[in-house]
Amino acid sequence: MEKKLVKTVFVTVGTTQFDDLIQTICSTSVTEELNKLGYTDLILQIGNGKDPERVDEQNLNIKFYRFKNSIEEDISNASLVISHAGAGSILDVLGAGKPLLVAINENLMDNHQIEVAQRFSNEGFLYYCKPSQLVETLQDVNFDALKPYEPGKPEKFAKVLDRIMGFTQPDS
Amino acid sequence: MDSNLEKSYFSPIYYLVPTFTLLYVAYRWFQGPSQTTKFTEVRTKPASIVSVIGSGGHTREMLRLMGALSGNYSPRHYILANTDSISESKVHAMEDDLRRKKNFKTEYLIHKIPRCREVNQSWFTTVAYTIYSIFYCIPLMVICRPEIILCNGPGTCIPVCLVGWIIKCFGIVQTKIIYVESICRVDKLSMTARLVYKFADNIIVQWPELQSKYPKCEYYGRLV
Numbered sequence: 083m084e085k086k087l088v089k090t091v092f093v094t095v096g097t098t099q100f101d102d103l104i105q106t107i108c109s110t111s112v113t114e115e116l117n118k119l120g121y122t123d124l125i126l127q128i129g130n131g132k133d134p135e136r137v138d139e140q141n142l143n144i145k146f147y148r149f150k151n152s153i154e155e156d157i158s159n160a161s162l163v164i165s166h167a168g169a170g171s172i173l174d175v176l177g178a179g180k181p182l183l184v185a186i187n188e189n190l191m192d193n194h195q196i197e198v199a200q201r202f203s204n205e206g207f208l209y210y211c212k213p214s215q216l217v218e219t220l221q222d223v224n225f226d227a228l229k230p231y232e233p234g235k236p237e238k239f240a241k242v243l244d245r246i247m248g249f250t251q252p253d254s
Numbered sequence: 255m256d257s258n259l260e261k262s263y264f265s266p267i268y269y270l271v272p273t274f275t276l277l278y279v280a281y282r283w284f285q286g287p288s289q290t291t292k293f294t295e296v297r298t299k300p301a302s303i304v305s306v307i308g309s310g311g312h313t314r315e316m317l318r319l320m321g322a323l324s325g326n327y328s329p330r331h332y333i334l335a336n337t338d339s340i341s342e343s344k345v346h347a348m349e350d351d352l353r354r355k356k357n358f359k360t361e362y363l364i365h366k367i368p369r370c371r372e373v374n375q376s377w378f379t380t381v382a383y384t385i386y387s388i389f390y391c392i393p394l395m396v397i398c399r400p401e402i403i404l405c406n407g408p409g410t411c412i413p414v415c416l417v418g419w420i421i422k423c424f425g426i427v428q429t430k431i432i433y434v435e436s437i438c439r440v441d442k443l444s445m446t447a448r449l450v451y452k453f454a455d456n457i458i459v460q461w462p463e464l465q466s467k468y469p470k471c472e473y474y475g476r477l478v
Contacts, residue, residue: 097310168311169311169436169437169438170310170311170314173314173437173478194438194439194440194442194444195438197438197439197440197441198437198438198440200440201440201461232476233476234318234437234460234475234476234477234478235475235476235477236318236319236321236322236477236478237322238474238475238477239319239322239434239458239474239477240319240322240323240324242458242472242474243323243327243402243404243432244324244326246430246432246455246456247297247301247326247401247402247430248293248296248297249296249297249298249301249324249326250296251293251296
């Protein structure tokens with residue numbers, strides 16, 4: 083028998099809870115859409131939230147867990163990551179070079195974390211939407227059009243500090 | 255006897271010393287940070303650094319910065335909230351990594367201070383805890399004598415920076431207070447950044463929009 087190609091979507095909510103996102107992703111309309119796009123598996127990291135109410139495995143193989151010491155492996159095995167707007171999660175996923183869709187938590191509208199998702203989206207590194215817009219967004223966007231992410235450069239800071247402290251001459 | 259006792263209570267020293275101390279601190283406050291020192295030759299003596307570790311995203315960003323430093327900074331003091339064991343293990347992991355990859359042999363120390371503010375704590379207890387942390391920090395900072403205080407925004411950095419700045423005012427040590435704003439801040443500086451804005455020596459931001467809004471900020475691209 084021909085081995086089926088596995089394409090995984092990984093969902094992460096970090097250390098918070100984001101039931102709205104988890105429930106929406108497990109809904110038939112979203113899993114159908116993901117299936118249409120060629121994804122076969124769905125892994126959810128649900129944090130402190132409630133277990134998904136209804137796991138409809140007709141379209142995708144679904145697994146979920148609350149926390150792991152490191153979600154690095156799940157990120158690197160995924161073909162698409164859907165994440166909450168936490169800067170840590172965003173930087174982890176972009177750093178791993180994975181296509182990223184950020185789901186904005188509407189219950190935290192004054193939360194400054196949204197700014198960073200918008201800003202990275204302006205740069206063309208990711209897409210973002212509200213959980214209620216997931217289906218349309220998945221239909222509309224083209225993850226291949228995302229720009230490759232350039233990681234931040236802490237070396238620049240090290241140089242600046244060396245200059246401030248006089249370890250290097252100002253013009254070097 | 256009684257009148258002598260009374261006299262000693264009203265001795266000028268009891269009000270003159272605190273008054274002049276306060277006036278001097280206020281003077282230094284309005285004077286702002288000292289001008290950047292001009293160096294005539296390249297420094298070789300290592301500089302001691304205090305790095306204030308927050309939690310979660312703050313820790314991650316701070317460790318990225320600390321991990322990129324050259325070998326010129328020693329000893330490296332990490333100050334973290336006493337409730338934060340996760341960050342502590344991350345600091346050890348990062349330093350172990352430096353030893354292996356960059357062959358650092360310099361020492362690092364971890365100090366714990368009371369936390370100023372848990373999430374959802376009321377503002378009254380926050381203020382009380384901050385005052386407590388300030389007193390807690392005084393001996394610590396006098397012992398560390400940091401030449402650099404590096405922080406990026408957790409509440410814990412307020413008492414550390416304040417005490418660092420006061421001991422600097424009194425000439426105990428020449429400290430540079432360097433604040434690196436979190437990548438999360440795009441449109442507006444964080445509360446902590448606005449609190450240290452006046453007396454920090456350098457405020458480094460990671461988005462150009464902030465630099466145009468707050469003239470003191472420096473921008474060198476995304477750092478984390």
